[in-house]
Amino acid sequence: MAEQLPGQMGIFDYVDDPAPKEPDNPPKQTIDILTFLNTGSKHAIKRKWLCYKTGLNDRTMRDLLHEARKKIPVINLQNGSGYFIPDMNQENDRKMLVRWVRQEESRIKESQSIVETAKKTLSNCGVDWR
Structure with missing residues (x-):
């Protein structure tokens, strides 16, 4: 790149530098989020x-x-209390886990219904999505 004279405009005054930047966050593998989560609904963390x-x-x-x-149940009941690992020795936490499972099963069914509609549209238009 040619030397830039004082007061001279350069290309990077108009566009971002295309050089790759270091990520703002450390790689996912370096942090085990489970070490930051508490057990029991009374200790939920936002x-x-x-x-x-x-x-x-x-x-x-x-x-x-x-x-x-994928390793252990982490509950967030969408009520603003935060995330926690259920304490299976506490009946209230067991009930919350049942509620969370039902909530997620409902989401799965709803998503499947939406995907089926999209598949039907593709099929009706002669598009093979596979």
Whole structure:
């Protein structure tokens, strides 16, 4: 790149530098979100606080919580109380886990219904989606 004279405009005054930038967040593999979650509904923690404690953005936190749920139930009942691992020694937490499972089963059924409608539209238009 040619030397820029004082006061001279350069290309990067108009467009962003195309050089790859370091990610704002550390790689997902370096953080085990389960170490930040509490057991028991009385100790639920909000996602915003988890982001603050880990330094991760909200999208990354959602992804980590999704992956954590593949290992152990992590409940968020959409009531603003936050995320927690159910304490299976507490009847209230067992009931909350049942409620969460029913909520997720309902979501699965609703999503399947929506996908079936889209498949039918593709089929009616002669489009093979597979």
